[in-house]
Amino acid sequence: MEFFRNVNVDWLGKKWYFLGFSLIFSVSGLFSIFFWHHIPQGVDFKGGTKVYVQFSSTPDVQAVRHALDAAGLHDAEIQQISAGPLNSKSNEEVIGLPQSQTSEAALDAGRAAITQALASGYPQNPINPSQTQVEVVGPQVGKQLQVQALKATLYSLAGMLVYLWFRFELIYGAAAVVAVFHDTLITVGAFSLTNQEITLTVIAAILTLIGYSMNDTIVVFDRIRENLRTQRRDTLSDVVNRSINQTLSRTVLTSGLTFLTVLSLYLFGGEVLHGFSFALVVGILIGTYSSIAVAAPMLVAYQNWRAARGKAAVLPAGKKK
Amino acid sequence: MQKNLTGKTILILAILAVFTFLAFGVPTSWNAQGIGAGMLNPIKVAGVSLREGIHLGLDLRGGSHFVLEVEVADALNASTDNDVARVETDFTKAGIKGAVVGKTDAAKHPELITISGISPDKIGAARDVLTGVTYSNIYDLSSNPDGSFSLTMKPGEVARIEDHAFQQSIETIRSRVDTLGVSEPVIQEYGLGKYEILVELPGVDDPARVKDIIQQTARLEIHQVVGEPYASESAALQALGSIPPDEELLHSADITQGANAADEVYLVKRVAEVGGSDIRDAEPSKDSTSGMPDVVFYLTAAAGDRFYDFTKANIGNKLAVVLENKVKEAAVIRDAIRDQGNITGGFTQQTASDLSMLLRTGALPASIHYLEERTVGPSLGADSIRQGVISAMAGMAAVMVFMLIYYRGSGINADLALFLNLIILLGFMGFTGSTLTLPGIAGVILTIGMGVDSNVLIFERIREEIRAGKVAATAVEQGFGHAWLTIIDTHVTTIVSAIILFMFGSGPVKGFAVTLSFGLFANLFTAVFVSRTIFDALLNKRDRGAALSI
Numbered sequence: 048m049e050f051f052r053n054v055n056v057d058w059l060g061k062k063w064y065f066l067g068f069s070l071i072f073s074v075s076g077l078f079s080i081f082f083w084h085h086i087p088q089g090v091d092f093k094g095g096t097k098v099y100v101q102f103s104s105t106p107d108v109q110a111v112r113h114a115l116d117a118a119g120l121h122d123a124e125i126q127q128i129s130a131g132p133l134n135s136k137s138n139e140e141v142i143g144l145p146q147s148q149t150s151e152a153a154l155d156a157g158r159a160a161i162t163q164a165l166a167s168g169y170p171q172n173p174i175n176p177s178q179t180q181v182e183v184v185g186p187q188v189g190k191q192l193q194v195q196a197l198k199a200t201l202y203s204l205a206g207m208l209v210y211l212w213f214r215f216e217l218i219y220g221a222a223a224v225v226a227v228f229h230d231t232l233i234t235v236g237a238f239s240l241t242n243q244e245i246t247l248t249v250i251a252a253i254l255t256l257i258g259y260s261m262n263d264t265i266v267v268f269d270r271i272r273e274n275l276r277t278q279r280r281d282t283l284s285d286v287v288n289r290s291i292n293q294t295l296s297r298t299v300l301t302s303g304l305t306f307l308t309v310l311s312l313y314l315f316g317g318e319v320l321h322g323f324s325f326a327l328v329v330g331i332l333i334g335t336y337s338s339i340a341v342a343a344p345m346l347v348a349y350q351n352w353r354a355a356r357g358k359a360a361v362l363p364a365g366k367k368k
Numbered sequence: 369m370q371k372n373l374t375g376k377t378i379l380i381l382a383i384l385a386v387f388t389f390l391a392f393g394v395p396t397s398w399n400a401q402g403i404g405a406g407m408l409n410p411i412k413v414a415g416v417s418l419r420e421g422i423h424l425g426l427d428l429r430g431g432s433h434f435v436l437e438v439e440v441a442d443a444l445n446a447s448t449d450n451d452v453a454r455v456e457t458d459f460t461k462a463g464i465k466g467a468v469v470g471k472t473d474a475a476k477h478p479e480l481i482t483i484s485g486i487s488p489d490k491i492g493a494a495r496d497v498l499t500g501v502t503y504s505n506i507y508d509l510s511s512n513p514d515g516s517f518s519l520t521m522k523p524g525e526v527a528r529i530e531d532h533a534f535q536q537s538i539e540t541i542r543s544r545v546d547t548l549g550v551s552e553p554v555i556q557e558y559g560l561g562k563y564e565i566l567v568e569l570p571g572v573d574d575p576a577r578v579k580d581i582i583q584q585t586a587r588l589e590i591h592q593v594v595g596e597p598y599a600s601e602s603a604a605l606q607a608l609g610s611i612p613p614d615e616e617l618l619h620s621a622d623i624t625q626g627a628n629a630a631d632e633v634y635l636v637k638r639v640a641e642v643g644g645s646d647i648r649d650a651e652p653s654k655d656s657t658s659g660m661p662d663v664v665f666y667l668t669a670a671a672g673d674r675f676y677d678f679t680k681a682n683i684g685n686k687l688a689v690v691l692e693n694k695v696k697e698a699a700v701i702r703d704a705i706r707d708q709g710n711i712t713g714g715f716t717q718q719t720a721s722d723l724s725m726l727l728r729t730g731a732l733p734a735s736i737h738y739l740e741e742r743t744v745g746p747s748l749g750a751d752s753i754r755q756g757v758i759s760a761m762a763g764m765a766a767v768m769v770f771m772l773i774y775y776r777g778s779g780i781n782a783d784l785a786l787f788l789n790l791i792i793l794l795g796f797m798g799f800t801g802s803t804l805t806l807p808g809i810a811g812v813i814l815t816i817g818m819g820v821d822s823n824v825l826i827f828e829r830i831r832e833e834i835r836a837g838k839v840a841a842t843a844v845e846q847g848f849g850h851a852w853l854t855i856i857d858t859h860v861t862t863i864v865s866a867i868i869l870f871m872f873g874s875g876p877v878k879g880f881a882v883t884l885s886f887g888l889f890a891n892l893f894t895a896v897f898v899s900r901t902i903f904d905a906l907l908n909k910r911d912r913g914a915a916l917s918i
Contacts, residue, residue: 048776101748179748180744180745181741202872251807251869255884262818262858262862265854265858269854304766308763308817309817320752320806
């Protein structure tokens with residue numbers, strides 16, 4: 048069986064469509080980040096209390112809110128958890144308290160307040176203590192985790208840039224990093240647009256997709272480097288197009304299969320992994336797209352720019368293997 | 369072109385055997401489970417041995433996770449307080465009178481001692497005392513124009529005391545948690561901030577009591593009381609005007625518990641006669657007159673001698689037993705006491721035995737507070753495992769079926785490599801005793817994805833070579849050769865990001881980075897070396913021109 052045999056698509060000819068597509072997604076993500084939902088941060092980063100409770104039967108959100116209001120917890124966020132993609136409601140809810148109602152001095156207060164409020168204000172539907180999950184993060188740790196997440200993302204980008212510089216040329220590394228940055232931006236934008244919280248595990252997912260998107264890009268670049276060495280008479284655009292077409296089968300297959308595993312994680316992985324798998328579902332689609340539509344055209348654009356300035360017109364074929 | 373593959377095959381089988389053993393640890397589990405279950409159920413046995421070798425993270429087994437911070441300034445204050453007392457004693461010995469020794473800003477500058485009010489003719493003598501070895505090793509001395517002195521603790525000494533307090537806090541918390549009987553607790557330095565401790569208590573899903581016990585400094589001190597108690601702090605200030613630097617006010621009630629508690633304010637000497645480290649032993653007991661629960665404590669020999677001298681010289685004066693900076697009890701010294709004392713007042717059986725345990729395990733050298741708390745209910749953890757494993761297996765099954773359909777005969781090859789990859793990954797984790805967290809399971813799933821990628825890269829390349837008209841053996845050779853470079857590049861970049869994740873990540877993120885890195889290394893071996901060997905073995909059996917099922 049074979050899906051892609053002798054594909055011959057002029058990818059670079061479509062670069063303006065790609066640019067438009069990327070711009071629409073990045074700009075709408077940026078718009079949401081700056082003017083709408085901003086970057087929704089989980090308790091990991093912004094601090095606060097988050098209690099995950101399971102009721103004996105499907106809870107009535109209004110009754111829960113009443114119980115919390117009666118106990119003075121007015122700013123509580125209540126979120127019903129869906130049991131799976133197919134059934135809409137479950138017995139589980141996430142109740143969040145913002146930082147203002149918890150403090151480093153009384154970290155435990157939030158948890159106790161919520162469980163007591165539910166016990167007294169909603170006694171007809173008791174919660175199951177062994178199914179309870181509590182996350183309480185003080186402002187100090189929240190800040191430290193923010194810095195840590197930012198550092199991890201930037202350093203891993205820098206690490207890859209250096210490796211690609213060493214293996215190929217600086218422009219390859221730069222193009223790959225731009226493509227990956229584009230993916231990260233769009234993924235974070237997707238979290239902002241859908242108003243889903245970014246937690247520590249989501250950061251892990253974003254770092255994974257950085258690696259993944261980088262993979263796709265490297266596979267294409269490897270082929271470009273190889274073809275540049277053997278097909279010196281062709282124009283760079285032809286070589287890049289051919290390289291993309293030659294690796295297309297692999298790109299689609301791998302992305303498709305990985306997408307399959309990630310999708311299974313998204314559908315069956317449960318609430319805790321939801322944000323994680325959402326990031327990967329979005330990231331793998333966008334990461335595959337970006338290696339074809341962002342990284343490769345950037346190489347060609349760079350060559351045209353050099354040519355326009357009257358410098359050597361050919362893209363360096365990369366360092367030796 | 370026949371290749372000799374015996375060596376490679378033996379190597380692969382050996383690695384398979386070693387990692388299977390590391391992952392499942394065969395012999396003992398087989399027996400125990402076989403007898404217990406009445407029959408052998410290999411899947412169950414495998415599951416049990418897996419659980420024994422690979423530690424499950426708190427998110428999977430349920431439990432509590434805390435990050436707490438040690439207020440190391442407390443320890444610094446305690447140390448400088450002692451030196452304040454020592455300076456006073458040394459001055460008395462040297463005949464310097466009227467000097468005021470104290471700390472002007474204990475909250476912000478616990479390392480600074482100021483000495484003022486020395487009469488001009490004694491300044492030289494005072495300087496001689498302060499430049500003595502006892503102080504000059506620890507403090508930098510500076511004299512101010514108004515004839516006062518400042519002792520500033522040297523930065524090295526400050527760091528030493530803070531570090532010591534931090535390490536001692538870890539030890540104390542560890543011994544307290546051990547007495548509580550929590551199995552496999554983790555108590556260690558937490559790298560994110562300074563003086564932070566990570567505490568992980570598997571299986572503890574209602575941590576209120578444990579948290580309380582960990583947090584109590586259990587600092588028991590005996591101070592000399594000056595004068596009679598006051599009704600409130602303002603009354604005390606009114607009566608006294610200002611508090612001398614070597615004395616302080618202590619409440620008898622927990623003022624954070626609300627204002628209506630009966631409270632008395634005592635003026636006591638700042639420096640304790642007996643400190644936390646002087647306690648040798650403690651046990652719950654009953655008060656001989658009232659029969660209420662109380663706590664008896666015993667002092668070490670040296671402290672007992674000191675205390676004996678002190679009480680003998682102060683018969684008729686008052687002593688205060690101070691616990692956690694609150695006056696628990698104040699009594700008149702009737703007789704010289706050597707090494708035994710008791711604390712009464714408001715204990716239940718439980719609090720009395722908790723307090724004796726705390727006194728036995730030693731006081732925390734500094735107070736601590738909680739920065740972060742995460743608790744996962746045990747059955748929630750079990751749900752997570754099930755969901756994670758189900759999705760991992762569903763994903764893997766889908767991928768394997770697809771590889772068989774798309775690459776036919778060679779699909780078996782890829783599936784074998786994937787399977788071996790998983791075994792090596794599990795064995796590695798079992799061997800290193802690493803912790804499997806929920807994101808770790810996700811890491812396994814991604815490893816499967818990367819494994820597939822390597823196979824796809826190689827197979828697509830082989831197909832290309834065959835299309836270009838090469839015979840099977842050459843196509844395999846060149847397919848692997850070309851794909852190898854790409855695989856190296858993709859793996860190195862991913863490993864780079866996994867390592868950075870490990871360095872900057874904490875907790876769950878770290879678990880993810882570990883499984884991903886292990887998986888990637890395993891993948892380099894299985895997708896390239898093992899897969900290649902299987903291809904060569906197949907080709908060896910056939911004619912040179914035979915077609916390859918790919």
